[in-house]
Each structure stands twice: as C-alpha cells, then as structure tokens.
Amino acid sequence: MKILLVIALLSVTVFCLSFNFQQEKQYRSLYKASLSTFREEQRELLELINSSKITGEKEKIIAAIHKSRKSLKSVDFWLRYFEPIAYRKINGPLPVEWENEVFEKFEPPYRREGGGLTLAELYLEEENPETDTLAKLIRTSIDAIATFEADSITIELKSPDHFFLANRLFLLNLGAIYTTSYECPDTNSIIPELRHMMKEVKEIYFSFSQEYPKHSLSTEYSELFEESLRFVNSQPSQFTSFDHFSFIKNFVNPLFAMNQQLIREYGVTTRNFNDFSLNNNSNSIFSKNLYNSQNTKGIFSLIEDEELLAEIKSMGRLLFYDPILSANNARSCASCHNPNQFFTDTTQATAFKFDHRQHLSRNTPSLVNSIFNHLVMLDGKHISLQDQARDVMHNPDEMNTNEKELLKKIVSCKEYKEAFKKFLKHTPEEKEVRMDHIISAITFYYADFSNYLSPFDEAMNEEIGISNEVKNGFNLFMSKAQCATCHFVPMFNGVKPPYIGTEFEVLGVPADTSFTKLSDDKGRYLVNPAKETLNAFRTTTVRNAARTAPYMHNGVFHSLEQVIDLYDGGGGIGRNLEVPNQTLSSDSLKLTQKEKSDLIAFMHSLSENVIFDQPPVKLPASSNKSLNRRKIGGEY
Amino acid sequence: MVMCSNQKRTQYEIADHVTKENKELLIERAEKGKVLYKIHCAGCHGIFTKGKDSIPNFTKIQIDNYQAAALIGLDPKNHAVAQKMSSQQVDYVVTFLRLRKID
Numbered sequence: 001m002k003i004l005l006v007i008a009l010l011s012v013t014v015f016c017l018s019f020n021f022q023q024e025k026q027y028r029s030l031y032k033a034s035l036s037t038f039r040e041e042q043r044e045l046l047e048l049i050n051s052s053k054i055t056g057e058k059e060k061i062i063a064a065i066h067k068s069r070k071s072l073k074s075v076d077f078w079l080r081y082f083e084p085i086a087y088r089k090i091n092g093p094l095p096v097e098w099e100n101e102v103f104e105k106f107e108p109p110y111r112r113e114g115g116g117l118t119l120a121e122l123y124l125e126e127e128n129p130e131t132d133t134l135a136k137l138i139r140t141s142i143d144a145i146a147t148f149e150a151d152s153i154t155i156e157l158k159s160p161d162h163f164f165l166a167n168r169l170f171l172l173n174l175g176a177i178y179t180t181s182y183e184c185p186d187t188n189s190i191i192p193e194l195r196h197m198m199k200e201v202k203e204i205y206f207s208f209s210q211e212y213p214k215h216s217l218s219t220e221y222s223e224l225f226e227e228s229l230r231f232v233n234s235q236p237s238q239f240t241s242f243d244h245f246s247f248i249k250n251f252v253n254p255l256f257a258m259n260q261q262l263i264r265e266y267g268v269t270t271r272n273f274n275d276f277s278l279n280n281n282s283n284s285i286f287s288k289n290l291y292n293s294q295n296t297k298g299i300f301s302l303i304e305d306e307e308l309l310a311e312i313k314s315m316g317r318l319l320f321y322d323p324i325l326s327a328n329n330a331r332s333c334a335s336c337h338n339p340n341q342f343f344t345d346t347t348q349a350t351a352f353k354f355d356h357r358q359h360l361s362r363n364t365p366s367l368v369n370s371i372f373n374h375l376v377m378l379d380g381k382h383i384s385l386q387d388q389a390r391d392v393m394h395n396p397d398e399m400n401t402n403e404k405e406l407l408k409k410i411v412s413c414k415e416y417k418e419a420f421k422k423f424l425k426h427t428p429e430e431k432e433v434r435m436d437h438i439i440s441a442i443t444f445y446y447a448d449f450s451n452y453l454s455p456f457d458e459a460m461n462e463e464i465g466i467s468n469e470v471k472n473g474f475n476l477f478m479s480k481a482q483c484a485t486c487h488f489v490p491m492f493n494g495v496k497p498p499y500i501g502t503e504f505e506v507l508g509v510p511a512d513t514s515f516t517k518l519s520d521d522k523g524r525y526l527v528n529p530a531k532e533t534l535n536a537f538r539t540t541t542v543r544n545a546a547r548t549a550p551y552m553h554n555g556v557f558h559s560l561e562q563v564i565d566l567y568d569g570g571g572g573i574g575r576n577l578e579v580p581n582q583t584l585s586s587d588s589l590k591l592t593q594k595e596k597s598d599l600i601a602f603m604h605s606l607s608e609n610v611i612f613d614q615p616p617v618k619l620p621a622s623s624n625k626s627l628n629r630r631k632i633g634g635e636y
Numbered sequence: 637m638v639m640c641s642n643q644k645r646t647q648y649e650i651a652d653h654v655t656k657e658n659k660e661l662l663i664e665r666a667e668k669g670k671v672l673y674k675i676h677c678a679g680c681h682g683i684f685t686k687g688k689d690s691i692p693n694f695t696k697i698q699i700d701n702y703q704a705a706a707l708i709g710l711d712p713k714n715h716a717v718a719q720k721m722s723s724q725q726v727d728y729v730v731t732f733l734r735l736r737k738i739d
Contacts, residue, residue, distance in 0.1 A: 301722040386722075386724075428672075429669070
C-alpha cells in the first residue's frame, strides 16, 4: 500500500515537473516548431519544383510558394532580427545587393547574394524560367535556416532582452515594409499576409509572457495590439484601399512608443547589429531622434560644455558664409547651399564650376536631413559629413583650395584665430589648428537645420488634422504608386529599418526632358564598379521635395509632376532608353490625374517647418586688407 | 596638458613592407590615440596606470580579441566615452593599441 502511495506521489511529482518544464520552454519550443515547419514547407516546395515542369505548372508552384510564405511569416519576427545577413538568403529583396552598413562602411562594399521566396516568385515572372535557378533560390533559403538553429542564436531566447528589440524591428517594419509591395510580389497577398503575421505575432507574445512573466508586455500594449488586429481584419484586403495612414498613426506608432518605454524600463541591452543605430529614447517613429544621425561634431565630439559648443557653432556659421574657404575668396558654402532655399540652390540644375562658367555634373543636394544618410553624396562616395566638407574644399572644380592656404587665411582673421586657439585646447590629441577643426565647426552648424518636423509628422504625432488629399496621397505612396518600397518611412529616404544602411537605385534618368538619351553619369559605379551599380544613385529623401527643385541627380526635372511622370511611365525603360539594370519597374503605375495631385499634396505636407537664420552682418576682419573686400556668402 | 613631458616615448611596431611615408602617418595617428587613451581610457584599462582588475589592459592577445565593434557602441557594459568619440578618434585609439610595442 505504502509503495503504491509513494509511486502515486512520485508520478504526480514527475507529472508536475514535466508540466512546469513544458511551460517554461513553451516560447523556445514555439520558435523551434515554427522554424521546422518553415523548413518542411520549403522542402516540399523544392520537391515540387524538381518534379514538375515550370511551364504549365507555374500556378501550382506559385500556390506552394504562397503556402511557404505563410510559414515564413510565423518566424519572421525572430529571423529578421537575429541575423540580417542570413535573413537575406531566406527573404532577400534583390538577387545581388552591395552592402555598406554603418559598422562596415570603413571597408569596401560587400557583395551579398539573396535567395528565398520573394526572389523565387519574381523569377517565375521572367521569360523562360529554369528549374535549376528556381530550385537554387529555395535551396539557399533552406540552407540558411541552419544559421538560426545555432547555439549562438538560440541562446538569445534564454533571456528576455531580445524580445523587445525584435518587437521594435517588427513594429518599424509594420510601418515601413509589411504593408507595401517591398517584398511581396503578389500585391493581392499583402494584406492577407499582414493579418496572418499579426495573428502569429500575437501567439509569440502569449508564449513569451508565459515564459517570462516578469517581463511581460503591458496590458495597455496588449489591448492596443488586439485593437490593431481588429482594425487590420476590418480593412479591405487590397493594399491600395488599406488605410495606411490610420494604421500607422493609431496603432503602429503608439505601440512603438510603448515598446520603447519597456526597453528602458526593463534595462534591455544588446550586442546585435540591428540595434546599432536605433535610439532607445525616441518615443515616435516620426521624430528626428528615431535613429542616430551622422556624427555632426567631428573633431569636437568629446566636448560637452554647452557654452563652448555654442561658440563653435557660431564660428561654423561665420565660416559657412565665408568665401575665404575658396581659393579665389568668392565662393562660400552658402553659394550653393543657400540657407534660404533649404540649403540648396533652387535656381539652377547644377551649380557653376569654380571657373564660374561651366557647370558641375550634379544637382546640389539640400543639407537639410543630409545628416540622416549613412553614406554621403549621391554616389555614396563619403562615409562622413566631415569627409564630404573636406572634399568640396579640395576639389579643383568646387572650392579649389588646400589646407595650408586655407589655414593661413583663417588665422589672418583675429576673430577666427582666437576662437580656434581656444577650441584647440579642447582637442588635446591635436597640436595645432587643422582643417578638421574648420570643417567640424561647419558640419556642427548646419546639422541643426535637420531637426525640424513637417505638418505630416505633426499629424502623425498629435491630434492635428490633415487634409484628405494628404492622407490619400500617403496611402498611394505606400501602395499603388510604390514610392515607399524605396523611400522608406519615416525619413522617406533609402534608409530602411533598422536604419543602418543606405540603398541605391537605377531609375534610368535621362540627360534631357525629351528622353533622347540616358544621363551619362555612372553614379555609384564610380565608387564601387559593378554590373548592378552602373547609373545607380543613392535614394534621397522626399522630405522638403516640394521646396527643393530641380530634381534628380542632374537636376533635369523642374516640377514634381515631371518626377512622378518618370515613375509612372516606368523610368528610362518605359521611355525606350536602354537600361539593363534598372531597378524601377518598367510597367506603368497607371496613376490618374487625381492620384498624382494627391501624391503631390502629400509631398507638400513633408515640407518641414525649418526656421532658417539670417546671414551674418559681417565677416571677421583679416590682417590682409585685400581679403576684407570679400562678400558675405560669396559671389557665385 | 603637461602629461607628455616626463613620459618615456612609446615604441611602435610596424611591419617592414609599410612605406616610410605611411609609417610616419601611422605613428602620427597612434600618438594622437595615445593622448586620447591616457585621458579617456587609461583610468580603467591599465597601460600607463594600474587600471582595474578584470578589465582588459590590452596585452598582445587581448587587443587581437578586442573588437572595434565593442568600442563603438555595441558593448552594453561600458564605453560611454568611446561612444562619444568620432570614428576618427576611435581609429586613433585603436591604431595606438595595435602598433604599440609591448615588452
């Protein structure tokens, strides 16, 4: 009898223990199970591909791809965050990408091959797709899954920190990627897949809270997420009719803010590259502190004294307007980057060369928001703002000067000399005033003008109304007009979540408005020669576009209408130019007049409320009398 | 800013194939890194000072294992100073640590 009792007790204990054990590991087993389902689905897909003829059975293969995509959406939450490089093999947007992310931009760009379901589906649309190529795309993806089973990755699941960071990336992508056609070739599937994914993420949330009860999501968060799920389910299934504006404003952005608060509250830490740029203190996707900008202080980086920084800035301001920076003392930064024209030159397609006769080959970019590019210049030639400033001063076609001459002129002005002598004391690694001091003061000055918000941001952040045209324009931007697949929310430039790299695109921009030939500017190819980079340019921001005409790298277009027509008409190819590596779809977007004008209304809502300052009344006097005739802002 | 006066000079080890010009450039950078290191890093990472136990003092093996990534913002533990530095300044410090001759 006793023995029986003991046995009974023991078995109860064992049962309880195993139950507890199950409970504890529920979150991890969900990860494991979802990952293996995804692998199995793809293996079946691969078998189907190998055993069928593509012609004739295309529909069947596409249906199987769509089925696999669903199981991808059950693990996307984790995979995209854990290992972005392996993720490209599972769900890459392009067959070949040249990467140059913040932490590796000191090195030459890496060539990375993509694979997976999106590319497979796109490949099927090409002429005469071959079984081998198609199968390879799926095999690449299956192989890459092993990365996500490695101990170095699964160990992350054993502590709660990764969850909030993966969730942050998920929320940012809800705003920037998942409701667009960025990685979903079949646009009919975008919203159904979104619904499925959010439902799956809800399961992830649940199992996480079971395993980590002390690190649960707040009730407020869970309730709003439920509500967002109801919203998405009640919306039309076509992404063109989906209310992108309300989805982001009422759900994605508030959820992001709550998740950020949890990151701070729980003291979440990370070593993941995905978190490199993101700022834990940002409370809105539509704020200028969402991700870290370029270093604007340069050599003065370690200075924190506000008063001293203000002095540096005021010197930067004088220098910005001072033509002393050019060899002929006639051209200043403000000559091309006119502060009253959003720090660009809206009067000509491309600025004069140093000789004041010929023209440069590229349009002057606005300095406003330039600090949010990880690579600077339209070809991504420079990795820092300071490098760019140095290059402009040395460039014989631009300012045509050198360090020695320039510094001699600077110290001939007492005001500069004394100020920089003082600043020098705070850069102990330097023995004398150098070009670095000059350019760092300049970048520190103009960076401020990137910190303003637009009416669109305000409408996203606060209870401020915005016109239906703007909302409609934004919804078009995210869907039918396909703008958001390159101009990512929220900076509307080529920097997509997690905001660590800059994208380049080939549009087929013509040399003239009648499209007689392609612009001969090789773009990114000049920096990184490759088949894919010929005529590619860094995707610039749409912010302030309405105020910064003319457009494109060569300033060929004068109006936003012309720009929209380029995209609507399928870029260069659409106008019969030969652009073998064009990344823009060559199909017409079929936009109506009303849709075009709504898009333009949206772009106007992105004009930021920048408060520009007035030019200085005078420039520092020089001991060299001839220099004192120089004109504030220069003569160009 | 008197710290340099009484210190013995740091010796650097640079591979033979590096040109004389580049050697000078590297030493110039390393010297800048040394200044920054003394002010901002040496309190914990002992080279010139005792430093703190359990914090790397960059012996030959340690510097090889020490990732620049950790220095520029991914290390959760510390490096508030390193995060404030410009990438050029981080480069100076790393150059100093890499080239410094260790007896």
